Amino acid sequence: MAHVIDRAVINTHGISKESLLERAFAFAFRGLVYAQIWEDPVVDMEALAITPQSHVVTIASGGCNMLSYLTADPARITAVDLNTAHIALGRLKQAAAQRLPDYAAFHRFFADASSAENIAAYRAYIGPHLDETSLRYWEGRDLVGRRRIDMFRRGAYKRGLLGGFIGAAHLLAKAYRIDPRALLEARDMAEQRRIFDQQFAPLFDKKFVRWLTDQPASLFGLGIPPAQYGVLAGEEKMVGVLRARLERLACGHDLKTNYFAWQAFGRRYGRDEGAPLPPYLEAAHYETVRSRAYRVEMAHANMTDWLAAQPAASADRYVLLDAQDWMSDAQLNALWSEITRTARPGARVLFRTAAEPSLLPGRLDPTLLGRWHYHEADSLRFTEQDRSAIYGGVHLYSLTD
Template structure:
């Protein structure tokens, strides 16, 4: 690992970056078809996907992340999905990001979590106070809030875009990007290492992204925004999160699935054995026996890795997987890493499902969403 990537990882481990998962969990739910008896190993990120597996009644979920802030938030989301009887309270916490009795509710939920998470939330429950809001917490949310103040983006701005055609929407994005880049410090920030941490992109993934896009980070920012406005803006919770700073609470389907009333009702009955690992995924895989997991969700972590680490990861997944297990990951590149490493005989790409997912993912941050079936 190069020094720049080692330094980035050290910073990323210790920084509370995001409170929302930037992988579309509605797409994941359709691809993975998790059900009773499933055993899943997943990189947690902010936990929207991990919490959602409770509604599918998986037998076991191992959530792993090198970032303790993200893993603690994952644990809290899962505990609330299972143990908060009131959907209104649950939605207040994670849909709106606050609760009038935040300290009481979080202390109660933390009792269902590992000791270190209990200690974490004893100190940090205040991010759910009405005056703060969890939805506005973390480096990414703070950066987006600053961009909204500069450009005037808000919920009303986004509602105006809903009624426009694509040409009008993209023209508005071009104006916003010109407005931002007219400020030298904003342009410098968008090209800086701080922006990489804010996006959750390390140097290796940045290099892959820029090679695939044939551009620089500032131009990619504009391209990404234009891709977002190609989507159904009424229901795209990423667009609302970025442009308005909150979800579109008027539409039940305009929020991540784990927040929806029907998913919460199923999650409260979940028999799932939840396990949390604040460590590298290789440590968790290395301690596991063969035939352990039926599903693997890697977010975009494979993009962060050098080729030798990618090969090791796929080898460990193959060793620990059940026959017919599903592997899901995202990439900023078009190429298949499985094919690149000559592993098509072990991991069989579902081309039709992967092509659909790559187009359907609302975040528009990745070029590919690939799902494979393990063949022993």
């Protein structure tokens, strides 16, 4: 599958700085990237308006949202991903929801994700029900020789490309005598603002930080491909863009409701009773997720290729995450041609972009784009509501005929 990932993200050829960066980016994305997905599922479910008849087609990523969507009662969910690790993680989460004995074990495995009991639970309840490919992945060794399943006793959310990026950011902050976990002690949003302004904002004025963020490779861990780096920065320096995104994450939502901030500043979920969690991990949704987990199917494939093999008018909710940021115009048109062919009347497509505007105008064939209505006001609202705060735009389109 490595060559398929390369084809998906490498848009330049020959030997150049740009092509080398794209190849490095593609290489980085072959392993585990996201132990937790970084798109807000609550926003997704409102935007998608899922019904009991809906067939949701989504990019799997860390697998959290495909299970969270079950709380909206769709008929079917297909989670597609090119990344072997993400498919294995999604199948692990699905099997855990179906097979672990109770909510306490499920919560310990994925909300705590750092207990030796998780390995015993994996052996007894999950491993025997995994497919051969996923079992081989979890029983295999990582680059330093540890079994991959052991990440769930060592702190799963510190693993993966993004987990490594967040860890490196913590080390950098501590080099300047800033402890990111201090934000989590804030009692209210006013104190969140004060801590950010006093401790975090000055970090972005440091000469080394400004130099570091000028290097496109430094942001691979955020999932920002080289081709998108310049678009994201625009006329600004990248350090200013990153400061604004971190400010929104730190100050835009109450920490008592924002599990993304806990992951960014604490590298884990909160452990107090009532700490914010993704919907699929909330106690109130456990039985719902467990009873509906069979509705999820996973496909190790390119989204466009998978859609091309499906019947016409066979799906009606599509979630593309930020994958289009990686695509050439030809790839965008191929994807949307298949979305349009497979879409039922009233279908909805949701995606995110690193930059603020929708990337479709001027790139998608006008005839094709003309079949879709852009919900501009709703998209702006969803962008503000998205608690992860790392994207410039959340965009919703619906089929017009």
